[in-house]
Amino acid sequence: MKKSVLAATGLGIVAAMTLSGCAGPAESGSGSGAQEITFLTHWGPDQVAMLEAAGDAFTAEHPDIKLTVQSVPFGNLLSTLRTQGTSANGPTIVGAYDAWLPELVRDGLAARAPGDVADDVTANWPSGVVTAASNGGDLYGVPNEIDLYALNYNTALFDAAGISEAPADWDALVDDAAKLTTGDQQGIGFITGWNSGVVHPFLSLLASNGGTFLNEEGTASNLTSDEAIETAELYETLVKAGSTDTSKSTANANTTGPYLDNFVNDKTGMLIMANWWESSLKDAMSDRFSEIATAPIPVGPSGTESSSISYSWMTIVNSKADDAKQDAAWQFLSYLNGPDSGENGSSAMGDILISMGIMPTRSSDIEAHADTLETPFLSTYVDALDAATPFPTVLGGPAATDALQVQLEALLNGQVDAKTAMENAARDVDAALAAAQQ
Amino acid sequence: MTTATTASPRRNTVSPPMRRRRSKTAKWSALFLSPAMIVIGVFTVIPMLMTIWISLNKWSMFTSITDMTFVGLDNYTRLLGDASRMQAIANTGVYVGLSVLITIPLALLIALLLYFPKLKGKGVVRTLLFATYVIPTIAIVIIWGNIYSPGYGPLSAMVSAIGLTPPGWLSDPQWALLSLVIFNVWQMLGYYVILLIAGLTQINEELYEAARIDGAGLVRQTWSITIPLLRPSLVFVILMTFVNSIQVFDPIYLLTQGGPANSTNVVGFEIQRSAFQYGMAGESSALAVSLFLMIVAIGGVLGIIMKGRKR
Numbered sequence: 001m002k003k004s005v006l007a008a009t010g011l012g013i014v015a016a017m018t019l020s021g022c023a024g025p026a027e028s029g030s031g032s033g034a035q036e037i038t039f040l041t042h043w044g045p046d047q048v049a050m051l052e053a054a055g056d057a058f059t060a061e062h063p064d065i066k067l068t069v070q071s072v073p074f075g076n077l078l079s080t081l082r083t084q085g086t087s088a089n090g091p092t093i094v095g096a097y098d099a100w101l102p103e104l105v106r107d108g109l110a111a112r113a114p115g116d117v118a119d120d121v122t123a124n125w126p127s128g129v130v131t132a133a134s135n136g137g138d139l140y141g142v143p144n145e146i147d148l149y150a151l152n153y154n155t156a157l158f159d160a161a162g163i164s165e166a167p168a169d170w171d172a173l174v175d176d177a178a179k180l181t182t183g184d185q186q187g188i189g190f191i192t193g194w195n196s197g198v199v200h201p202f203l204s205l206l207a208s209n210g211g212t213f214l215n216e217e218g219t220a221s222n223l224t225s226d227e228a229i230e231t232a233e234l235y236e237t238l239v240k241a242g243s244t245d246t247s248k249s250t251a252n253a254n255t256t257g258p259y260l261d262n263f264v265n266d267k268t269g270m271l272i273m274a275n276w277w278e279s280s281l282k283d284a285m286s287d288r289f290s291e292i293a294t295a296p297i298p299v300g301p302s303g304t305e306s307s308s309i310s311y312s313w314m315t316i317v318n319s320k321a322d323d324a325k326q327d328a329a330w331q332f333l334s335y336l337n338g339p340d341s342g343e344n345g346s347s348a349m350g351d352i353l354i355s356m357g358i359m360p361t362r363s364s365d366i367e368a369h370a371d372t373l374e375t376p377f378l379s380t381y382v383d384a385l386d387a388a389t390p391f392p393t394v395l396g397g398p399a400a401t402d403a404l405q406v407q408l409e410a411l412l413n414g415q416v417d418a419k420t421a422m423e424n425a426a427r428d429v430d431a432a433l434a435a436a437q438q
Numbered sequence: 439m440t441t442a443t444t445a446s447p448r449r450n451t452v453s454p455p456m457r458r459r460r461s462k463t464a465k466w467s468a469l470f471l472s473p474a475m476i477v478i479g480v481f482t483v484i485p486m487l488m489t490i491w492i493s494l495n496k497w498s499m500f501t502s503i504t505d506m507t508f509v510g511l512d513n514y515t516r517l518l519g520d521a522s523r524m525q526a527i528a529n530t531g532v533y534v535g536l537s538v539l540i541t542i543p544l545a546l547l548i549a550l551l552l553y554f555p556k557l558k559g560k561g562v563v564r565t566l567l568f569a570t571y572v573i574p575t576i577a578i579v580i581i582w583g584n585i586y587s588p589g590y591g592p593l594s595a596m597v598s599a600i601g602l603t604p605p606g607w608l609s610d611p612q613w614a615l616l617s618l619v620i621f622n623v624w625q626m627l628g629y630y631v632i633l634l635i636a637g638l639t640q641i642n643e644e645l646y647e648a649a650r651i652d653g654a655g656l657v658r659q660t661w662s663i664t665i666p667l668l669r670p671s672l673v674f675v676i677l678m679t680f681v682n683s684i685q686v687f688d689p690i691y692l693l694t695q696g697g698p699a700n701s702t703n704v705v706g707f708e709i710q711r712s713a714f715q716y717g718m719a720g721e722s723s724a725l726a727v728s729l730f731l732m733i734v735a736i737g738g739v740l741g742i743i744m745k746g747r748k749r
Contacts, residue, residue: 075695079714086500103717107500192609193697246698247588247606258588258609399716406522410699413611428522435516435718 034064035328039315040081040091042074044279047352051336054348058335065328075194078398085109085318092321092329096141097196098132098312099397103436105135106395111319113139117330129361132393133314141314142333144349145276145358148308148388149204150380151295153270154263157185161269166295170209170234173270173298177243180269187243189268190235190412191259194251195398198405200309200391201272206231207307207389209300213404214429218394219437221429223404223422227302232418234300235411246412256280264288272297275381278357294380308381310388312361339364359385396436403428486730492723499719513724523725525700526708529615530684530729533704536619537683542676545627546668549634550660564635567628575625579692582621583608586693608694611701618689618702626682630675637671638664673744677737684733705729 039051048071055067070091072080078100084090086109096104104110113121118139122130129143153166161180167173177187191197203213211227214220222228238244248262249271260277262268264284282289296306315336317329335341341348342365350365354372359381366373373382391397407425410416416424492499493513495506517523548567552560570578585593586607594604607617641664649659665672687706690696696703696711705725713722 079710082500082714082717103498107498107717109500193695195695247609250606250609250698261587261590396716399718402711402715403522405697406700409697410611413699415611415699424521431520435721436716 033324034066035325036066036068037092037325037329037332038068038070038090039093039095040070040072040077040084041095042077043071043095043352043356045071047356050348050352050355054336054341054352055332057341057348058332061335062328062331065332067332081109082107086320088320088322088325090318090320092318092325093315093333094318095144096314096316098314098393099391099401101133101135101140101314101316102393102395102397104316105140108319110135110140110316111321111326113141113317114327114330117142117334120334124363125361126363128390129312132312132390135393141316142337143312143314143361144337145313145353146310146361146385147274147276147312147358148310148381148384149200149272149274149297150308150384151270151297152263152273153293153295154266154268154291155293156291157266157269166293167270167298168296169299170205170301174234174237174241174243177238177270178241181241181243185267185269186245186248186262187269188238189249189259189263189271190244190246190408191249191251191271191273192246192409192412193257195401195405196311197251197259197273198408199401200274200311202231202235202404202408203309203389203391204272204297204307205234205300207303207309208297208305209303211302212389214392214394214400214433218392219433221400221426221433223426223429227300229419229422230300230302232411232422235408236418239412239414244412246409249412260284275378276356276358278377279355282357292377294377296380296384305387306384307387307389308384309391310385311391337362339368342368344368394433394437396433399432399436400429403432489723489726492719493727495720497719498717499713499722500717509720513720514728516721517724517728522700522703523708526696526703526705526725527728527732529700529702530686530704530706530732533615533619533622533686534680534683536616537622538676538679540619540623541627541630541679542672544623545630545634545675546672548627549631549638550664552631553635553638564628564632567631569628570625571629575688576692578621578625579689582624582689583693586617609698611699614694614698614702618686618693621689622683622686626679630679633675633678634668634671637668640671641667669744673740677740680736680740681733684729684736705732 039055041048041051043051048069051069052067055069059066077095078097081091081094081096081100081104085094096110101110121133121139121142125143129146130139133139133141133143151166157180158164158166158176161176161182163176163179167176173188180187190201206213206228209227209231211225211231212222215222235244247258248267249259251257251259256277259268259271260280261284263271264281281292285292297308299306315333317326317333319326321329335348337347337349339345339347339362342351346354346365346368347360347362350360350362350369353360353365354369357378359373359378360366360369373379394400404425406428407416407421410424411418411421492506494508494510496509496512497503497506551557552564554560585591588594588604588606588609591607593607597604605613608614645663645667646659649663654662685706686704687710690702690704690707691710694702696707705728709722709725709729712718712725
């Protein structure tokens with residue numbers, strides 16, 4: 001009998017220990033006392049240092065709030081956000097891409113901005129980026145950066161090939177790409193292995209050909225339209241001419257890899273890329289960065305004007321964090337994005353973004369950095385803002401992006417023809433949207 | 439092995455003190471096993487049952503469990519109609535098949551060579567081979583990412599040096615999966631070689647002596663003595679290769695993200711992507727259950743084949 005009691009007690013202790021282990025550690029920094037907030041980002045060491053400096057400056061004014069920065073590669077950002085963000089102890093603030101917002105709101109991972117923050121953002125940011133940071137009419141984040149795509153080209157290679165100016169339309173693009181393709185050098189590079197990088201250049205060309213990715217409601221694709229098939233045929237033409245080489249265009253987890261290496265080492269004449277990689281180009285090319293020029297996306301046969309895909313980023317607050325932490329996070333974000341935290345009327349966020357060649361979105365930041373935004377590299381992107389096509393932010397967007405990426409990569413590798421690629425993509429994108437939106 | 443069960447005709451032959459002792463032993467066994475059973479129950483059995491349940495629901499995993507919507511087998515039927523995910527299943531099959539077909543003969547050959555008594559420096563070779571298994575996968579993946587680099591990778595340089603055009607190891611859909619198989623074989627080969635060498639040491643040397651006296655050559659000895667007697671080790675190595683390769687995830691996640699053109703998308707990667715990138719835990723769980731059933735089915739078939747041969 002005694003042994004039975006002993007056995008039962010032992011089992012009880014083990015069960016209690018196991019279950020208490022499952023309950024997780026007690027929350028730190030909860031309640032109304034000192035708050036420790038975490039900022040999850042994909043920025044590099046230089047920008048993390050700037051963010052930490054802003055955190056220290058904020059703590060000097062608010063000793064009860066301390067900021068910790070957590071940085072992961074871009075490729076791991078969403079999964080880190082999703083896995084850690086579901087916990088009250090997860091990152092309090094997260095840098096998020098606008099295409100992710102509908103699903104983050106649906107899953108309760110993004111907190112609605114308080115009234116004073118929403119009023120500030122509405123008053124000081126352009127309405128387009130406020131809309132991109134909103135869902136169902138409510139603001140969920142403080143907008144910070146906007147990115148667009150433009151043609152990047154190597155002027156030294158252009159000179160060597162006898163090309164005097166950047167191609168303005170697709171015929172010129174095909175001709176120039178052929179002239180630039182010699183030996184171990186590809187005329188134009190199309191990145192593979194990174195969904196946004198694959199899809200956004202294609203959609204920029206599509207927009208410049210008068211087409212759209214999705215229908216107006218965002219419920220189905222428009223990829224079997226004449227404009228989309230023409231865009232795919234442009235890829236097919238370049239592939240068949242040997243003017244693009246996928247072996248020189250793969251990305252790694254930081255979205256650079258051979259794609260960047262070949263461009264900075266004069267093995268790629270042109271590519272279509274976003275403004276944010278200016279800092280990567282400068283780091284890799286040093287003085288030779290001056291050889292890189294930018295131009296608007298070439299216009300297609302069915303298009304009337306150049307249009308680039310645009311997308312924006314924002315900082316959201318984890319809705320799973322307790323109220324005190326959320327309040328501290330919004331206070332910090334108001335400071336970080338406010339006109340007093342940076343240099344010469346810029347916000348600290350504006351300074352961080354501009355250090356990477358990224359356009360800030362707060363109106364006062366754009367004014368404060370007007371000189372930088374007028375540089376030859378960035379001015380093309382700034383000029384493209386008005387005619388830009390925002391990437392659709394709908395439920396199922398990330399899955400739809402991946403579905404299109406698969407077909408574009410197949411097209412670039414010569415596995416499918418243009419029409420089949422678009423038909424397959426339309427089928428898969430529609431299925432992805434339906435699965436997410438039903 | 440005891441036969442003293444309630445159904446045994448010999449139960450009356452067991453004396454009362456013996457029964458008491460066995461009853462006491464059973465209680466202690468239960469006590470000592472219970473921590474492990476509870477841990478396995480909480481962290482293995484319950485999650486498995488939950489995964490099966492989630493696969494029958496539409497749920498994002500990041501919302502409350504009360505937000506689940508029961509959809510029956512919809513997630514499974516959607517899998518069958520999803521070309522991308524069906525390709526992930528096919529890719530997994532190809533990856534597993536190639537891994538087993540390349541690894542096992544190669545490991546066996548190297549193990550036999552390294553077990554050869556007169557071979558000098560085999561200790562060093564064994565250590566080097568095993569080192570690939572010990573190094574963290576993340577480090578090896580970074581190294582192999584550079585080895586496969588089209589611009590400055592040594593592999594492309596070597597292929598070019600012999601007058602051939604190097605393929606896009608990770609960028610060509612026809613080569614990418616094979617490149618990952620090569621990586622897997624390289625990483626795991628040493629581990630399997632060591633296991634097979636351990637198996638070889640269990641074979642009685644007198645059998646070889648007898649065979650030699652009977653005039654059997656090296657090939658005959660290998661075929662008639664080594665291979666049959668090495669079967670337990672070989673079965674274990676085949677199963678380990680199978681399980682290791684069917685669960686492949688790290689190199690896909692770090693090197694190719696399932697591309698190019700879905701050519702390296704495998705079930706393990708797709709499970710992660712569906713759950714954590716798309717927030718579709720139901721579909722992800724349906725894939726996980728499908729993978730589990732594949733492992734059970736193929737493992738079962740392997741078991742039956744091996745059992746049949748043993749008879």
